[in-house]
Amino acid sequence: MLYKLWPDESLLPSFRPTFESYLVQVEALSYEFASLMSEAFGLGPHGLDRFYDDMTGRTMQHRAKVVKYPAVKDGEEGQGVGPHYDAGFLTFLLQASPHRGLQVQNLAGEWIDAPPIPDTFVVNIGKALEFVTGGLARATSHRVVSPQAALGEEATPRYSVPFFQNIGLDVRLGEHVLEFPPEILALRDARGNVAKTDSVNFSEFDREPSGKVNLIGRVKSHPDVAQMHYPELFKQYFPDGLPESGKGSARLFDLILILIVRPVCNIEDAGYCVMLDQRIASEQYDGTNWLEFKTKIRAAAKQRGVLGYLDGTIPCPPSPAEVALAAAAAAALVQGTTKGSPTRPSTPTPSPTTFATAYWGLTTPTYDEWQQRDAWTQGLISLNVKNAIGLGIKLDGTAAETYASIASIKDAVSDLGCITAEAELNAIKYNDGSDMDEHVATLRTAWIKANGQGAGITDTKFRMVVLKSLPPTWLPFIGSLYAEPTSTGVIARISAHSKMILSIVPGAGASLKALSTSTSNSKLRNPHLKCTNCSKPGHELATCFQKGGGKEGQFPEWWRGKKVGSAAQTTASATTTHVAASAIASTNEDSFYAFSTQHATSVTARNADGSLKTFGDSAASDHYFAARADFHDYVEEARMGETATGEKFRILGRGTVRKVSVVNGKRINISFMNVLHAPDFTHNLVSIGRLDRGGYTVQFGGGKLRVQP
Incomplete structure (x- = not known):
């Protein structure tokens, strides 16, 4: 039986709501991180979704702990947690105090420190992820050494907060085969193999459901605990009794709190369990950065599962009072005792309040769930706007109404807006020696903006826009790019070429910029002057180098044109x-x-x-x-x-x-x-x-x- 024994509020004020909010956020982070890993594996962002029970939480259980490792007196030996692997997919460890203690085992079997870095997580790969990826993601053997004080100083305890992301307890990983690109598999094969590990391995994923494998892993990692609480399972894996390495090796820590965490939250007082995704001030909406703001807000809403609240496609269900009223009216009609519409009771008795117990993306929430999620979505918008009132944003309705009050204006399509956006896109030009990545980012932003105004610029057309944005000095190289069918291919090649120039030739950026300026962007020193001899601007008769001018034939070294009358240059010279x-x-x-x-x-x-x-x-x-x-x-x-x-x-x-x-x-x-x-x-x-x-x-x-x- 699992007991929820929270510390008394008077002893640790606000501990419970703070920790519940933390759990919701780190859980969301774990899904996002898994999506990024899936992309790195070549599976796309949703390649690992199948293992998460569609995020409904019916069989999936994550775990979180707050752990205190007591300090060891000077000269004593202490082992916080012995060598082991984690069983699930990913572990997110917050090292909450500055003590060293976490150690990982490298390929050679050597133990090395993983020192705490403020405001960061240690992300550990578990055995389940290693199994299903065929070793592409390698599980990390690790242990915890109890903190020791320096000579003459008093030792203090070490605190850590691990979050263990698991998968559906009924999932049998042996039934799932993932297809990886050959180049990704080649990276795995070139990495090397584990020469030695002190951790107990997992070998049951090919035949047992994930939940049982997880339990078996706990038995193997903590045999002394298993001997007390799972004697039959202990005998199955340790027929000769408690191994020497397992005696007391996992007992030298104080478990302050352990929680079983279902997706999003399954805790009471769930109003505390959501912390809004508030952006830094430079990323907030100020009226000029709608495209960037829209992209990030929609990404945050999608990650939380509330896009339907943002777009208004998930309607609010009737409240419990309205349901009770409708039921009473229906019953009265059946009995024939009513005339007209029933009157609303002055003090209806609502049903017990229920909060989110499953993935927020479900399209049939209860009334209380809808109210909570819509409020969160509206806060996601309003708290990320610098001046909501000044920008005329509607805040007294639903989240969809708040979002629409911005989108209806900023996403409005017009012929003038389309022409202007296309002109802005075509006006973007690259200067030799400047940052190519920044140039490409500017082009892409303008492309999306133009299409948002109805320009309909396809990838094929955008490819030509990219090529046209390059200066004349790139013409010889551009000729080899016309065969590239996509803008991605063109951008990859020009980016690589630009980086090669800057890395191979010292000072190439400045030289190319100077060359580009001198050949195509030169400016006249005296544009207001015009020569009466050669009729060209920028100089007068007295300083003209051409025939009949005051300095006839006296061409300077920087002159690149035809030197008429110059003894040093024949008339056949080209420009x-x-x-x-x-x-x-x-x-x-x-x-x-x-x-x-x-x-x-x-x-x-x-x-x-x-x-x-x-x-x-x-x-x-x-x-x-x-x-x-x-x-x-x-x-x-x-x-x-x-x-x-x-x-x-x-x-x-x-x-x-x-x-x-x-x-x-x-x-x-x-x-x-x-x-x-x-x-x-x-x-x-x-x-x-x-x-x-x-x-x-x-x-x-x-x-x-x-x-x-």
């Missing part, structure tokens, strides 16, 4: 800036190549026949070859090119390069047209963007580059 993202001059051999994971010491190594190696470059604007002997139809065109980091290199000409490749025993003749001759390079570069524009398909994988027509 195009040739960018080789991976190119580094051979005098800088200690640098990493931009947009490349290869170090100079590896790429400078030649092929077996003495020829230079050739690399595919996703950001190069042209093909570059270093050896003059590789060229046919050569045309001399002297100019300068530059890398993404601003380094200069020489370009002496252009022409056709022909190469022979042997694939599967077949000789393939390859011709590269309009290749630039860059003699300072220590390797050759093939532009992926040029190949893509030529209609070729480029695939990366296994350290190789495959090109198909």
